[in-house]
Amino acid sequence: MTAGPGQPIWTEQADTANAKDMAVLSLVIAPDPRLKAKCDPVKRVDADISRLMDDLLETMKEENGIGLAAPQVGILKRIIVVGAPRGEADDDGEGRSTDPLRMADPEIVWASEETATRDEGCLSLPDHFAEVTRPATIRVRYRDQDDELREIEADGLAATCIQHEMDHLDGVLFVDHISALRRRIILRKLAKSKRQNGPAAAAAV
Ligand SMILES: [Zn+2]
Numbered sequence: 273m274t275a276g277p278g279q280p281i282w283t284e285q286a287d288t289a290n291a292k293d294m295a296v297l298s299l300v301i302a303p304d305p306r307l308k309a310k311c312d313p314v315k316r317v318d319a320d321i322s323r324l325m326d327d328l329l330e331t332m333k334e335e336n337g338i339g340l341a342a343p344q345v346g347i348l349k350r351i352i353v354v355g356a357p358r359g360e361a362d363d364d365g366e367g368r369s370t371d372p373l374r375m376a377d378p379e380i381v382w383a384s385e386e387t388a389t390r391d392e393g394c395l396s397l398p399d400h401f402a403e404v405t406r407p408a409t410i411r412v413r414y415r416d417q418d419d420e421l422r423e424i425e426a427d428g429l430a431a432t433c434i435q436h437e438m439d440h441l442d443g444v445l446f447v448d449h450i451s452a453l454r455r456r457i458i459l460r461k462l463a464k465s466k467r468q469n470g471p472a473a474a475a476a477v
Contacts, residue, residue, distance in 0.1 A: 311350045357429070375434075390403065
């Protein structure tokens with residue numbers, strides 16, 4: 273997910289200790305059948321999956337996203353990463369976690385009736401944004417990079433971002449939440465720019 277034009281983006285360099293092991297992957301741009309697929313469960317997070325989570329984070333930061341899902345790099349597995357900060361900061365900046373989340377097989381176990389509407393963008397639909405309404409607070413169960421089962425509560429931008437990324441695992445894009453007319457306009461523009469960028473860009477995986 274991208275957080276709308278003019279939103280803060282990654283300014284810090286990647287953790288240099290690990291940077292040499294990480295890879296920036298090529299993004300799948302809509303329209304593409306891989307973005308409409310239902311992804312397979314991971315079931316167990318092994319070293320390969322854990323490395324893929326790091327690569328997804330590296331790719332997300334490189335592309336100035338705040339979240340990324342495995343199908344966006346052409347891997348049809350239920351894996352997402354989320355960089356949106358969680359929780360409210362107090363005056364000293366405490367209480368706000370900026371640690372990115374690495375999630376396999378995420379599952380929403382509770383969602384608030386209260387909703388929030390935010391401007392959403394997507395690295396697979398570059399330069400397009402739309403307001404989407406979703407539950408404001410969620411509880412999510414998932415497997416982390418060490419294959420530990422975890423459960424967290426998220427609200428604010430993190431809640432929106434987790435739901436946006438989880439949608440990708442079922443082949444749902446943010447434009448599927450808006451009117452059919454606006455969706456068609458956006459997808460037609462993307463298809464056109466893909467054709468104009470030539471077969472090399474269209475074939476990137
Ligand atoms: Zn997206």
